[in-house]
Amino acid sequence: MVEKVAWWLVLIGALNWLLVGLIDVNVVGVIFGGDSTLWSRVVYVIVGLAGVYLLPQAFGIKMVGKKS
Numbered sequence: 001m002v003e004k005v006a007w008w009l010v011l012i013g014a015l016n017w018l019l020v021g022l023i024d025v026n027v028v029g030v031i032f033g034g035d036s037t038l039w040s041r042v043v044y045v046i047v048g049l050a051g052v053y054l055l056p057q058a059f060g061i062k063m064v065g066k067k068s
Helices: 002-023 027-032 038-058
Strands: none
Touching: 002 027, 002 038, 027 038
């Protein structure tokens, strides 16, 4: 369950960065009132933590105690 949520958060973050790169629109910033508002920063931190959580999986590292 946590892994699915983390993947969705990373996907949302990737799409946001795609839009920033292509058309200079930061969807998180638009939704939460700017790039540096508290809520935008909270979203950025949560998305970043999801990415860090999934980082071992990107390198094929099996987590101890994880049930398949």
